[in-house]
Amino acid sequence: MTAAAKQAGVIVSGLQKTFFPGTVQEKRALDGVSFSLAPGEFAIVIGSNGAGKSTMLNAISGEVQVDEGTISIAGKAIEQWPTHKRAGYISRVFQDPMQGTAASLTIEENLAISARRGKRRSFRTGLHAAEREEFRSALEPLGLGLENRLKDRVSLLSGGQRQSLTLIMATLQAPQLLLLDEHTAALDPRAADMVIRSTLSAVEDRQITTLMITHNMEQAIAHGDRLLMMHEGRVVLDLAKDEKAKLTTADLVTRFHDVVSDRMLLS
């Protein structure tokens, strides 16, 4: 990877975050997280509960303010920006299907809002008739029939449908970075499978730089160009595509235990 290509991607360096510092509940959630992603790279993030995965994603999106560290996207240092400003570069799908959409707005209104992510909003009409065609063709590949329900309120949709819609909203304009936090965890197996397939087609076809958290080891092995394993607020294992390709689920579990016990011995 050339320096210029790296510059264009995502560079996260030395992220530190402690919740409730100086109290009995003090919790160091991020303890020096560093990694970088080349443009178009699709990284899978795994790690045990409480490892700091969600906190890292929230720190990158701006929902959590870090104590220390830098985040740069496409050569811009964004760590001081508020969430809504970062949204010009970053889009995300949450674990909770309720969080990604505005329930009292219609499907097309939600899409119209995300079609203008990162752009100046004005007194122009919020949804042009011509956009509907574009929305229909974006929704059609999901195979859920949402393209025929543009005027339905999102509150009428199931969790899986809402999550699929959120994914379309997040990728309608290709972001510089897509953040997926266990975005299929709340879905039944069939819906989860469908959302994963649409995720892969969006991410791989369009070469969107992506960080995807999952607890599903098969997914972690089968997909993506990178594997990051987190433990106690750090990235403890960082595998490139070729190393990752050789892994089996059993290997991964062994590697995880090795890493964890090594760290325990060291500390």
Place this chain on the structure above:
Amino acid sequence: MDILSTYYNLIPVSLAQGAVYAFVAIGVMIPFRLLSLPDLTAEGSFPLGAAVAAALLANGMGIMPAMGLALLAGALAGALTAVIHVFFKVTSLLAGIIVLTMMFSINIRVMGKPNTALFSHDTLFTILLNADGGAPITQFAVLSVMLAALCLLLYWFLHTELGLALRAVGSNQTMARAQGLSTTLYIIAGLAGAGALAALGGSVMAQYQSYADVNMGVGVLVIGLAATILGEAILGGSTLARQILAPVVGSLLYFQFVAIALSLGFKPSDLKLLTGLFVLFALALPMIRSKFKRNPSR
């Protein structure tokens, strides 16, 4: 028979009154329904609008500029509540109470005294109708035109890029931020808009009764809520158009109920109790219904 004819005679006045309160009812509906932020500032911005308009009219200012400044004052009051809420993390309810309490002093400062009479000054109604302010039914006609224009304007705005974004902020703040919307700015703008409408209502009220009083805001929030709930019961809040019309239709209807209650012999001072009971009933209804559903045998 007596009751019926008393009510019949009250219809024009109660329609006009309902139309006057419809402005502030819209101003109450916006935070509660569009922004999902319960806000009580209307109790302070409504009399603020009345005080500013009355003070300026009594000083010889024209009607349009006086109402414009009243509107602006209300927007500032609403924005202040929003700023207290978003920057100091005070709940919107408490922020509104702080602002409406401060407004009491400000309103007296604005008028220089607790009340201002406009009997010898021109108002919207003396200019448009005749020197005595017009008959109630013609007042109602004038107010209906104003309300129709206001509802159309609101309907248009809520379909612009900014209006759509405002509704998204009201529906889901996490989603809104992730979609690039500054929830802080939209909440400030939304509550400023609501405050402006409440103050517009106050300025219309001051001209309607040719009188502004520092206490005229008492109970206005519950009236606005009652109107919104009533209107939603009739129209349903299921589309944006219905949601906008609900407080207007509800306010007109609410004052019909008031007229009926008065015809039945209730005293005007009983009305706040009745209104409170109505709002309580409407809020408790879902709970009561689900109780009955769970125990169908009872």
